[in-house]
Amino acid sequence: MGGIGKTTIAKALFSQLFPQYDAVCFLANVREEAKRLGLTSLCDKLLSELLKDEHHKDNPAGSTFILRRLSNKRVLIVLDDMDSLDQVDILFREQCNFVGPDSKVIITTRNRHLLTGRVDKIYEVGIWNFVESLELFCLHAFKERHPNKGYEDLSERAVKYAGGVPLALKVLGSNLHCRSTEFWECELSKLMNCPNDRIQNVLQVSYDELDNLEKKIFLDIAFFFKGEDKDYVVRILDACGFYATSGVKVLEDKALITISYSGTIQMHDLIQEMGLNIVRGGIEDPGKRSRLRDIEEISDVLENKKGSNVIEGIKLDLSEIEDLHLKTNTLNLMTNLRILRLYVPSGKRSGNVHYSGVLNNLSGKLRYLEWNGCFLKSFPVTFCAKMLVEVCMPHLATCVVKIFYYTLFIYIF
Numbered sequence: 001m002g003g004i005g006k007t008t009i010a011k012a013l014f015s016q017l018f019p020q021y022d023a024v025c026f027l028a029n030v031r032e033e034a035k036r037l038g039l040t041s042l043c044d045k046l047l048s049e050l051l052k053d054e055h056h057k058d059n060p061a062g063s064t065f066i067l068r069r070l071s072n073k074r075v076l077i078v079l080d081d082m083d084s085l086d087q088v089d090i091l092f093r094e095q096c097n098f099v100g101p102d103s104k105v106i107i108t109t110r111n112r113h114l115l116t117g118r119v120d121k122i123y124e125v126g127i128w129n130f131v132e133s134l135e136l137f138c139l140h141a142f143k144e145r146h147p148n149k150g151y152e153d154l155s156e157r158a159v160k161y162a163g164g165v166p167l168a169l170k171v172l173g174s175n176l177h178c179r180s181t182e183f184w185e186c187e188l189s190k191l192m193n194c195p196n197d198r199i200q201n202v203l204q205v206s207y208d209e210l211d212n213l214e215k216k217i218f219l220d221i222a223f224f225f226k227g228e229d230k231d232y233v234v235r236i237l238d239a240c241g242f243y244a245t246s247g248v249k250v251l252e253d254k255a256l257i258t259i260s261y262s263g264t265i266q267m268h269d270l271i272q273e274m275g276l277n278i279v280r281g282g283i284e285d286p287g288k289r290s291r292l293r294d295i296e297e298i299s300d301v302l303e304n305k306k307g308s309n310v311i312e313g314i315k316l317d318l319s320e321i322e323d324l325h326l327k328t329n330t331l332n333l334m335t336n337l338r339i340l341r342l343y344v345p346s347g348k349r350s351g352n353v354h355y356s357g358v359l360n361n362l363s364g365k366l367r368y369l370e371w372n373g374c375f376l377k378s379f380p381v382t383f384c385a386k387m388l389v390e391v392c393m394p395h396l397a398t399c400v401v402k403i404f405y406y407t408l409f410i411y412i413f
Contacts, residue, residue, distance in 0.1 A: 001110065001165070001203070001206070001255040001256070001268065001271065002110060002167070002202040002203050002205055002206060003165050003166065003167025003168060003199065003202045003203065004125045004126075004127065004165060004166065004167075004255075005125055005166045005167075006080075006081075006108040006109075006110075006125050007028075007080055007081065007108055008166070009108075009125060010026075010078050010080055010106055010108050011026070011078075013078075013106060014026050014076065014078050014106070017076055017104070018076055020076075021074050021075055021076040021103070021104075022073040022074045022075060022100075023049075023050040023051065023052075023073045023074075023075045023076075024049070024050075024075065024076040024077070025046055025049035025050050025075075025076075025077050025078070026077075026078045026080065027042065027045065027046055027049075027077070027078065027079050027080060027091070028078075028080045028081075029080060029081050030042065030079055030080060030081050030082050030083075030087055030091065031081045031082065031083040031084075031087075031205075032081075034084075034087055039086065039087065039090045039091065042091060043090060043091065043094075046077070046091065047066060047070075050070065050073070050075055050077070051066070051069055051070075070098050070099050070100070071098055071099070071100055072100055073099065073100045073103075074099075074100045074101065074102050074103055075099045075100065075103045075104075076103070076104050076106075077096055077099075077103075077104070077105045077106070078105075078106045078107075078108075079091055079092060079105065079106070079107045079108070080108050081108055081109065081110075082107055082108070082109045082111075082114060083109060083110065083111060083114075083209060084114075085114065088107075088114050088118060092105065092107065092118070093118075105119075107119065110205070110206050110209075110254055110255060111206075111209075111253055111254050112124070112252075112253040112254075112255070113250070113253040126164075127163060127164030127165060127268070128164040128165075128166060128169075129164065130159065130164075132164075133159045133162060133164050133169055134146075134147075134155065134156070134159050136166060136169045136170065136173070137155060137158060137159050137162065137169045137170075137172065137173045138155065138173070139173070140169070140170050140172075140173025140174045140177065141155065141158075141172075141173035141174075141176050141177050142177070143177075150181060151181065151184070154181060154184045154185065154188065157188050158172050158173075158176065158184075158188060161188065161191055161269075162270070163268055163269050163270055165199075165268070165270055167199060167202055168196075168199050168270060171196055171198050171199055172196070175187065175196070195270075195273050195274070195277050199270065200273075200274050200277060203270060203271055203274045204274055204278070206254045206255070206256055207256065207274065207275075207278065209254070210250065210251075210254075213242050213243060213247060214247045214250050214251065216240075216242055217237055217242050217244055217247040217248065217251065218251055218256055218257075218275060219275050219278065219279060219290070219291060220237060220240075220242075220291070220313065220339070221233065221251070221257060221265055221267060221275075222267060222271075222272045222274075222275030222276060223275065223276070223279070223291040223292075223293050223313060223315060224291075224293070224313055224315045224339055224341060224368075225265060226265060226266070226267045226272060227264055227265070227266065228264060228265060229263055229264055229265075230248065230259055230263050230264065230265050231263065233248070233265055234248055235389060235390075236339075236367055236368050236389060236390060239367045239387065239389040240338055240367055248265070256271055257271075276293070279291050285306065286298070286300055286301050286306065287300075287301045287306030287307060287308050287310070287311065288308060288310050289310065289311070290310055290311065290312045290313070291311075291312060291313045291314075292311065292313070292314045292315070292316075293314075293315045293316070295316065295317070295320055295321060298314060298316045299321070299324055301314075301330065302324065302325075302326045302327060302330050303324070303325045303326065303327060304327075305327050305329065305330045305333075306330070307330040307331060307332070307333035307334045308333055308334065309333070309334065309335045309336050310336070311334045311336065311337060312336055312337060312338050312339065313337070313338055313339035313340070313341075314337070314339070314340055314341065314342075315339070315341040315343075316341065316342050316343070317343060317344070317345065318342055318343065318344050318350040318351055318353065318372055318373070319344050319345060319348035319349060319350055319351065320351070321350075321351035321352075321353075322351050322352065323351060323352045323353075323354065324351065324352070324353045324354065325354045325356065326353055326354065326355050326356070327356055327357040328355055328356070328357045328358065328359040328375075329357035329358055329359065329360070330357070331359055331361075331362060331363075332359065332360060332361040332362075334363055335361075335363055335365075336363060336365055337362075337363035337365060337366060338363070338365050338366060338367050338368070339366075339367065339368045340366065340368070340369050340370065340371065341368065341370045342370065342371045342372055342373075342374075343370050343372050343392075344372045344373075344394070350372055350373055353373060355375045359376065359380060360380050360382065361380055361382055361383070362379060362380055362382075362383040364383065364384045364385075364386075364387065365387060366385065366387065366388050367387055367388060367389050367390070368388075368389070368390045369388060369390065369391050369392070369393070370390075370391075370392040370393070371392075371393050372393070372394050373394070374393050
C-alpha cells in the first residue's frame, strides 16, 4: 500500500546502520528511475556508490573485477520501491549476491510476491493506531502533539478519515494548518465526495500496475464485495470470466486488499475510495458509469430512466432510502449488467419502493441477482439466465428461472 511509511522506515534504518559498513548505497525510487534511466544506468549508479573511485567505466557491471571488489566489502544497500522481477533479478540477484559476508540488502516494494522466496525475512508495514495517528496529524496541523482547543472533534474526524495511513495524516494536517474551524468543517465534508488528489495519486500507483482483468476484480470488490467471503466472491467473479483465484492473490500481494482470519475480503477505506473515484472519472452522468453504489446516483438512474449499456453493476442498500420510484423499464437498457444487488442488511427494514413500467428484458449477462422485495412473479420470457450463479430474492413467493436450457423452480424465502 502506498503512503504507509515503507521508504521512511528504510531511510531510518539506513541512517542508523550505515556507519557499521564498508560501503553503502540508498537507491531511491527504483520504479520511476528504472523507467527514466533504464536498469543498466541504475546498476552503474549502485556500483559507483559502493566502490567510489574503484569503479571505472571500462569495467562494466557484472565484470570479474567488479565482483571481486564487492566480495571483499561488507555493504549496506537499500533498493527502494521495486516493482518488477527484472529489477529484482538485475539489481538484487546479479549485483548484490556477490557482496561480502554480513552484508545487508533492504528492499521496499508494494508487491509482496517480488520478495517471496527471494529474501530471508519480510516485514509488512501496518497502519498506525489512533493515538499515533492523532499525534502525527497534530504535528503537521498544529506543530504540537495534541489538538488546539476547539479543534478536538475536527481533528478526530480527520484522523478517522486518514485510516492510519501516515501520508494521508501528513497531507491533511499540512492542508489544514493555520485554518479556521469553518475551513476545517468545509474541507472535511468535501473529502467525502472529492478525495485529496495527492493521496489518491500515491495510492493509485498499485492499481495502475494491474492488468485489465485484475483492475475489473479490484473495482468489483471496491463497489460490491468488500467484507464478503473470499471463496464466494471468487466464484462469482470467475463466472464473469475474470480468473479471480489468481487475480485476488495479486491484489493481496499488492496490499490492495487483505484476507481476514475468517476468510473475508477487506479493503482500506482510502483504497476503496480510490476505486470509487476511478469509476467516477469525471463522468457527471451516473448512467454512463460502469458501476454504481451511491444512493443519490442510483436513484437518479432508476427514477429518471438513465440506464445504459455501460452499467455493469449496481449495489443499493434499500434500508438507506425513504422513497424510491423505480421505473423497471430502466433495467431494459442495461444490457451489460452483471451484478444487481438491491438488498436490505440483516435486522433492518426496507424503505418504500414504488414500481412502475414494464420489465420485458433483463441482461443475459447477469451473474449475481439479489433483489429484496422484488415485485416480479416471473422473469421476462426473453431472459436467459444460463450465466447466473447466485440468486437471492427475499420475500418473494415463487419465481421461474430458465438456466442452462431447462427450467428450475426456485422457492425464495
